[in-house]
Amino acid sequence: MAVPLFGEVNQLGGVYVNGRPLPNEVRLQIVELAQLGIRPCQISRQLRVSHGCVSKILTRYYETGSIFPGAIGGSKPRVTTPEVVSYIRKLKKNDPAIFAWEIRERLLTDGLCDKHNIPSVSSISRILRNKPRPLAVCLNRHFFYGTSKTSTLLHHPLCLYPYSSDTHYLASNYSTLPTKTDRSVEIVSPHAMSALLGPQLSRSEHERNIISSGQDSYNKYMYFNCPLPV
DNA sequence: GTCGTTACGGTTGAG
DNA sequence: AACTCAACCGTAACG
Known part of the structure; x- marks a missing residue:
């Protein structure tokens, strides 16, 4: 289980970072335990997460199907779609x-x-x-740098997000479809994404192309070496 | 004891 | 480049 590198301790003895979402691993555990029939109050004690938080994450999961937190920060949706x-x-x-x-x-x-x-x-x-911007630049590149700036970027297993202007792509260890409420991600149709990225690689092909991995206080990342689409 | 709700102090990031 | 501010966060506490 991922342990934040810094943070405060709640009444249950759990470590949390004020203002930041719980690690995805913990969010996933909450949902998995609930699916096993464990009551929220026991999940709260077992994972040392406040019951209010367990309640919120489960409610969100039942309503949206996603374990991920919402998009933090930014401005209202642009009218200039x-x-x-x-x-x-x-x-x-x-x-x-x-x-x-x-x-x-x-x-x-x-x-x-x-x-x-x-x-x-x-x-x-x-x-x-302004000059037209390439689509890739619209994606949230801060994902790669911040110690915990991960909550606003959602991933799809078939989507690799271009990183800057070099030849690196990234895929996270958790995946879900970007949603229309996720304001940090340009909503791209599968067709547009494949046109942008070229042929998708299989998982094993990706694994052969891992050039490095890293982690911040919460999540692990893997960097892939892929040719840039033209 | 359980759990939905919310004030609070905090972080974030597009504009 | 610094700033704004509305979005979100989890905890603690109330009922």
């Missing part, structure tokens, strides 16, 4: 003289946005000013 951004660029390409406020009106009349999610004129201007 990839679809909206590409539409803005398309309008500008077709009519280079078009004004940002005209684009804004087109987004409404063409049905891409409504009054609740329409980007501001300044947002549209910024989009037109």
